[in-house]
Amino acid sequence: MGEAVLRLEGVRKSYEAAEALRTEVLHGIDLTLAPGEFAALIGPSGSGKSTLLNLVGLLDRPSAGRVIVAGEDTAALDESGLTRLRGRSIGFVFQYHHLISAFSALENVMMPALIARGRPDDEMRDNAARLLESVGLARWSDQPVNRLSGGQQQRVAVARALAMRAPLVLADEPTGNLDTKSADGVFEVMRAVNIANGTAFLVVTHDPRLAARCDRVIELVDGVIVADAARDPGFSPGARRAGDGRESASTRS
Amino acid sequence: MRMRLPLEWIAALRFLGQGRVQTSFIIAGAAIGVAVIAFMSALLAGIQANTIRRSLLSQAHIVVRPAEEIARPLRLAGTEEATVQKRTQRVVSIDQWRKLRDEIRRMPGVSVASATVSGSAFAIRGEASKSVLLTGIEPEEYMRVVPVADKITSGSARLASTDVLVGSELAHDLGLRAGDKLRLVAPSGATAVLSVTGIFDLGSRGVNERNVYVALRTAQDLLDLPGGASRIEVTLDDIWEAEKVSRAIAAQASLQADSWIRTNEQFFLALRAQTIANYAIRFSVGVAVALGIASVLVVSVVQRSREIGILRAMGASRRQVMGIFLIQGGLVGLAGSFLGTFAASLLLAIWRSGIRNADGTPLFPVTLDPTFMAWAALAATVVGTGAAITAARRAANLDPVVAIRG
Numbered sequence: 001m002g003e004a005v006l007r008l009e010g011v012r013k014s015y016e017a018a019e020a021l022r023t024e025v026l027h028g029i030d031l032t033l034a035p036g037e038f039a040a041l042i043g044p045s046g047s048g049k050s051t052l053l054n055l056v057g058l059l060d061r062p063s064a065g066r067v068i069v070a071g072e073d074t075a076a077l078d079e080s081g082l083t084r085l086r087g088r089s090i091g092f093v094f095q096y097h098h099l100i101s102a103f104s105a106l107e108n109v110m111m112p113a114l115i116a117r118g119r120p121d122d123e124m125r126d127n128a129a130r131l132l133e134s135v136g137l138a139r140w141s142d143q144p145v146n147r148l149s150g151g152q153q154q155r156v157a158v159a160r161a162l163a164m165r166a167p168l169v170l171a172d173e174p175t176g177n178l179d180t181k182s183a184d185g186v187f188e189v190m191r192a193v194n195i196a197n198g199t200a201f202l203v204v205t206h207d208p209r210l211a212a213r214c215d216r217v218i219e220l221v222d223g224v225i226v227a228d229a230a231r232d233p234g235f236s237p238g239a240r241r242a243g244d245g246r247e248s249a250s251t252r253s
Numbered sequence: 254m255r256m257r258l259p260l261e262w263i264a265a266l267r268f269l270g271q272g273r274v275q276t277s278f279i280i281a282g283a284a285i286g287v288a289v290i291a292f293m294s295a296l297l298a299g300i301q302a303n304t305i306r307r308s309l310l311s312q313a314h315i316v317v318r319p320a321e322e323i324a325r326p327l328r329l330a331g332t333e334e335a336t337v338q339k340r341t342q343r344v345v346s347i348d349q350w351r352k353l354r355d356e357i358r359r360m361p362g363v364s365v366a367s368a369t370v371s372g373s374a375f376a377i378r379g380e381a382s383k384s385v386l387l388t389g390i391e392p393e394e395y396m397r398v399v400p401v402a403d404k405i406t407s408g409s410a411r412l413a414s415t416d417v418l419v420g421s422e423l424a425h426d427l428g429l430r431a432g433d434k435l436r437l438v439a440p441s442g443a444t445a446v447l448s449v450t451g452i453f454d455l456g457s458r459g460v461n462e463r464n465v466y467v468a469l470r471t472a473q474d475l476l477d478l479p480g481g482a483s484r485i486e487v488t489l490d491d492i493w494e495a496e497k498v499s500r501a502i503a504a505q506a507s508l509q510a511d512s513w514i515r516t517n518e519q520f521f522l523a524l525r526a527q528t529i530a531n532y533a534i535r536f537s538v539g540v541a542v543a544l545g546i547a548s549v550l551v552v553s554v555v556q557r558s559r560e561i562g563i564l565r566a567m568g569a570s571r572r573q574v575m576g577i578f579l580i581q582g583g584l585v586g587l588a589g590s591f592l593g594t595f596a597a598s599l600l601l602a603i604w605r606s607g608i609r610n611a612d613g614t615p616l617f618p619v620t621l622d623p624t625f626m627a628w629a630a631l632a633a634t635v636v637g638t639g640a641a642i643t644a645a646r647r648a649a650n651l652d653p654v655v656a657i658r659g
Contacts, residue, residue: 054654057566059566059653059654059657060654079571080570080571083565083568083569083570084568086566086567086568087567087568087569088568092563092566092567094563094657096559098559098560098562098563098657099563100560100563100564101271101560102264102267102268102270102271102560103267111564111567112567112568114260114263115260115564115567115568115569115573116568118259118260119257119258119259119260120257120258120263121257160567164568
């Protein structure tokens with residue numbers, strides 16, 4: 001059990017429309033995510049899920065409290081430091097896949113590495129091809145992404161989120177836009193990666209079916225964590241990784 | 254992505270390639286701008302070079318004359334002349350003109366310096382008499398100042414002391430043909446009967462009517478200037494140096510040295526005005542092209558804001574995002590300049606084949622200078638990149654959170 005991939009300590013976030021109109025969206029969040037955890041973040045609309053995800057994704061800064069990603073306290077980092085840490089440590093999967101339509105599936109998967117290293121190279125390409133294969137899209141790698149189905153596009157997005165071998169993947173409604181069958185496909189892929197690589201996932205979802213299949217469910221209501229429980233009563237993050245995980249994955253499929 | 258270009262270049266090329274319609278419109282816009290500038294500039298340069306060449310055909314670049322004679326009234330104590338009459342200007346010789354001519358020849362930028370004697374005279378044949386400008390020349394040298402020999406339409410340019418070269422208009426008025434005799438009478442009454450060896454056409458009616466060339470000795474005798482020379486005519490390697498060189502000559506001796514720029518001031522101002530107008534047009538077209546590129550790229554940033562947001566979320570720096578759009582602007586400008594110079598050379602080819610003198614010879618040479626093309630490419634790239642600055646900054650300043658949420 002290594003160091004936590006994510007630790008939030010007393011995180012608050014408020015928005016200020018005017019001096020008098022100060023709205024606090026998150027009221028002191030404490031949360032720790034260990035390597036290899038697969039957690040769902042649920043809650044009604046307006047509960048602050050997206051705000052929390054933006055803070056964790058280093059797309060925004062908290063008003064108070066500490067956000068520690070991969071052992072690095074983000075308060076000490078400037079804008080470009082945040083950008084670098086984000087590129088290195090966090091993969092994103094969004095509801096509307098957000099692939100870059102001018103590029104092929106393979107190139108989209110290469111993109112995070114390309115951004116980090118500046119120029120394409122063979123290693124980048126091979127790695128992207130392997131990732132596409134692992135999400136079952138090897139055949140489609142040279143297709144422009146807008147020729148793929150919604151489920152396929154979301155799987156490309158998952159592969160892309162994994163390209164930098166980030167220890168943490170944030171998924172915002174990754175299946176919200178998909179039919180049940182495609183949604184299952186995407187979930188399977190994320191789960192398989194989680195088990196094979198020990199990548200931690202934090203998945204924001206409205207889909208109770210999806211939440212039910214995560215190891216841990218964190219419920220956020222009105223900016224406060226009201227419930228945080230391992231779904232499996234016998235679950236403990238350290239014990240799950242090698243044995244149980246694989247088994248449960250194979251029984252599911 | 255087979256090529257190992259940096260991310261910014263790959264993304265810029267892909268974005269341009271994807272928005273094919275937009276891209277081709279804006280490149281076409283830039284190309285039209287460059288074509289207009291290139292075509293106009295080439296045409297104008299052709300016209301100017303041609304006009305200058307024609308008007309300098311019959312005159313030297315610099316004419317050196319003795320200093321003006323000034324009346325200096327005697328001042329006696331207590332009295333002063335009420336009016337001082339200006340002196341009339343006689344034909345006088347330049348002091349030590351051989352030495353001076355040789356000195357001028359050695360000056361930097363001077364290609365030829367030739368001494369002449371010139372004054373007015375009458376050309377008389379039978380009943381007809383015309384006033385002419387008589388110029389005595391050293392044929393060898395002078396023909397390099399004004400290429401009379403090349404412009405002989407009948408007879409030859411031979412010029413011994415009993416010979417005279419006349420212009421085509423004068424020959425027509427006096428009914429002269431090569432080989433005929435012509436009597437020249439100077440204001441002093443001195444007379445010489447000379448044989449017409451050649452008739453020239455220097456392309457200007459006035460010059461063809463008035464100018465008469467004889468040997469230096471003949472003119473010296475007629476104008477009563479034995480052994481003297483009233484002018485030194487100079488041609489230069491670079492006509493635009495005329496003012497500078499003429500000042501240098503005037504400073505060296507107390508002489509008057511007039512450059513063609515000064516003696517043709519109106520003409521020169523017209524050229525200047527034309528050049529300025531050309532710059533103004535170039536500038537306006539450049540601005541129009543820049544605004545076109547800028548607006549298309551700004552729209553493209555709005556259209557791609559989500560994709561830019563996702564690039565930022567994946568760790569792309571502001572500089573990388575900015576680079577993508579600056580490169581797009583530069584590439585559009587560069588592509589536009591290539592297409593534009595190509596279009597301009599087509600237009601010029603059509604111009605050359607379609608618009609000719611009555612005799613079928615080209616009106617004047619119009620060509621696209623290769624250095625101009627290089628400059629056009631560079632300028633268009635710079636303008637395109639500059640035009641992309643607004644778009645690039647917008648893109649770089651997009652908040653990924655807002656951009657992704659759309």
